[in-house]
Amino acid sequence: MGKILVQGGVPLHGRIRVKGSKNASLPIIAAAMLTDEQVVIEDVPDLLDVRTMINVLRSLGVEASYNPHTETVKVCARRVKYSQPPPQLIQQMRASFLVLGPMLSRKKQVRLTLPGGCAIGARPVDLHLKGLTALGARFTIDQGLIVAETEGLRGGYIYLDYPSVGATENIIMAAAAAPGATTLENAATEPEIVDLANFINSMGGRISGAGTSSIRIEGVEEFHGTRYTVIPDRIEAGTLLLAGAITGGEITVENVVPEHLKSLLAKLRETGALVEEIGSSTLRAGSIGRTAAVDLKTLPYPGFPTDLQPQFMALLCTSRGTSMVTETVFENRFQHVSELVRMGARIQIDGNHAIIQGQPYLTGAPVRAADLRAAAALLLAALGARGVTEISGAVHLWRGYSGLEERLQKVGARIQVVSAPDCQKREQRSC
Numbered sequence: 001m002g003k004i005l006v007q008g009g010v011p012l013h014g015r016i017r018v019k020g021s022k023n024a025s026l027p028i029i030a031a032a033m034l035t036d037e038q039v040v041i042e043d044v045p046d047l048l049d050v051r052t053m054i055n056v057l058r059s060l061g062v063e064a065s066y067n068p069h070t071e072t073v074k075v076c077a078r079r080v081k082y083s084q085p086p087p088q089l090i091q092q093m094r095a096s097f098l099v100l101g102p103m104l105s106r107k108k109q110v111r112l113t114l115p116g117g118c119a120i121g122a123r124p125v126d127l128h129l130k131g132l133t134a135l136g137a138r139f140t141i142d143q144g145l146i147v148a149e150t151e152g153l154r155g156g157y158i159y160l161d162y163p164s165v166g167a168t169e170n171i172i173m174a175a176a177a178a179p180g181a182t183t184l185e186n187a188a189t190e191p192e193i194v195d196l197a198n199f200i201n202s203m204g205g206r207i208s209g210a211g212t213s214s215i216r217i218e219g220v221e222e223f224h225g226t227r228y229t230v231i232p233d234r235i236e237a238g239t240l241l242l243a244g245a246i247t248g249g250e251i252t253v254e255n256v257v258p259e260h261l262k263s264l265l266a267k268l269r270e271t272g273a274l275v276e277e278i279g280s281s282t283l284r285a286g287s288i289g290r291t292a293a294v295d296l297k298t299l300p301y302p303g304f305p306t307d308l309q310p311q312f313m314a315l316l317c318t319s320r321g322t323s324m325v326t327e328t329v330f331e332n333r334f335q336h337v338s339e340l341v342r343m344g345a346r347i348q349i350d351g352n353h354a355i356i357q358g359q360p361y362l363t364g365a366p367v368r369a370a371d372l373r374a375a376a377a378l379l380l381a382a383l384g385a386r387g388v389t390e391i392s393g394a395v396h397l398w399r400g401y402s403g404l405e406e407r408l409q410k411v412g413a414r415i416q417v418v419s420a421p422d423c424q425k426r427e428q429r430s431c
């Protein structure tokens with residue numbers, strides 16, 4: 001589904017503006033259901049996943065729309081008429097499970113299909129359910145459907161066994177409207193959590209401690225409408241900076257929060273790549289010649305983000321020396337390895353470690369993307385490779401990057417979209 005051709009070997013030079021964060025937009029759109037007043041969300045990127053989340057809200061009888069020209073979402077959940085989104089929408093995009101928290105604050109019963117696993121792992125939701133149970137929800141499984149019921153949520157104490165981003169988000173949204181105080185310990189600390197808390201507080205919520213592992217939520221009765229701008233996408237920013245380093249050029253990214261990229265910038269500097277902070281919201285990265293091999297381990301924020309692991313591995317494929325990449329967040333996030341090997345990379349997988357022997361260069365080949373960040377990794381590898389690469393499964397790219405081809409073309413990339421998916425027929429599952 002979706003194919004692009006890339007003519008590699010061209011150093012990229014220029015400035016690219018980073019779009020709003022996909023992983024902040026999705027929970028914030030779901031949280032807009034906490035109020036029955038109009039909510040306007042700005043800087044929301046035009047992504048397949050954003051369209052899917054809008055469709056999920058619409059399937060619940062909520063007024064929701066997206067304007068691609070202004071990159072603005074409007075939501076008015078005056079009424080949440082239905083309590084079960086169509087299973088195929090939940091299956092299509094795991095993040096649609098994030099409607100559970102806000103729906104439990106509006107409905108006594110919610111029926112959601114279990115979001116299946118995907119290319120990068122089983123993706124269970126046990127931590128979501130455990131946290132919401134502590135707030136007064138009861139769960140039963142009925143023929144693959146999760147049936148959530150509550151007489152009314154109330155504040156509680158939750159300790160997350162793992163700092164799950166999605167579980168933290170679902171619990172914050174449910175607790176925001178639950179009478180009483182909720183303490184959430186071992187919470188995820190990602191910037192997208194802070195953005196969600198700031199959004200809910202802009203509607204009258206009372207959340208403190210977001211961004212730390214201990215979050216306190218005071219339930220409030222009523223939320224009012226708001227106009228909110230989501231944070232820039234740190235993963236897109238990191239992907240673009242790596243494009244500068246991989247192609248031996250220099251990319252300047254605007255509209256970034258350097259603080260959100262500290263681990264990437266440190267790791268890039270360790271490879272000898274050129275990394276500059278040009279101002280409070282502008283970064284530049286590039287390279288002259290091959291970068292040095294480094295070891296990399298993904299961890300929850302502020303550790304190195306798993307969502308940049310495939311892209312960074314693409315750089316290490318042509319580094320001088322041997323690197324080891326350790327993936328600790330997902331159990332199966334090496335789908336891009338076999339495809340990079342087709343391009344001449346020398347990579348061996350041993351459990352959750354990948355050992356990469358850097359080669360002087362990669363060569364173009366037909367490759368297939370299995371998930372969103374694998375697609376980004378293959379695009380970066382293709383941009384730096386000699387010859388032409390054909391990337392199929394490019395639909396994954398369009399889930400997480402809006403207009404990326406055009407923006408890269410403007411800085412010298414030779415990319416041709418051979419076939420784009422028909423928006424209506426997209427069935428691929430996204431993570």
Ligand code: EPZ
Pocket residue numbers: 022023024026094095121122123124125126127128129162163164165166167188306307329330331372373400431
């Ligand atoms: C969010 O996924 C992001 N998605 C992912 O980005 C990101 O990779 C991930 O956080 C980690 O940072 C969105 O924000 C929409 P988790 P999420 O719950 O919430 C296990 C991308 O490319 N776990 O923190 O699903 C889980 O299996 C996507 O943009 C449980 O065991 O991530 C995984 O191993 C990919 N039980 C680990 O925790 C649970 O109940 C991290 O998952 C929940 C999670």
